[in-house]
Amino acid sequence: MKEFITDLGVIPNASGPMTLFCDNTGAIVIAKEPRFHKKTKHIKRRFNSIRGYIQDGDIYICKVHTDLNIAHPLTKPLTRAKHDQHQNSMGVRFITM
Structure with missing residues (x-):
């Protein structure tokens, strides 16, 4: 995504982590922490890739209040x-x- 945005010329350089704004606290917790229980079994595979990007420093997830989203x-x-x-x-x- 960084390369795409840089190629578009929207911003000259996307060197830092991309910030994702999310209003769902549960989604943020699941993406940041590798906990596992029955209710998250069906989404585990999708969030493992996001968790990897967070650990690599490519993505930063930030909480935004629902009214400000x-x-x-x-x-x-x-x-x-x-x-x-x-x-x-x-x-x-x-x-x-």
Whole structure:
């Protein structure tokens, strides 16, 4: 992903770890710690690769509060006020002709 972003020219250099913002505390804990129990058996393989990236220093997972997660309109239904707030945070504007 770092090479892709650097090739796009979005940022000149992506030398540090990529920061992933997540509002799910359970997902963060599973990705950071190698604990295993019955309920995480079906997702173990997927998070092992993410855990490897975290240990290598390629990815840093950061907790973001649910109300500050601007990607919510893309993933779940919201009230109109919250949707508009997140839309403004993303920089989406209406263009009238």
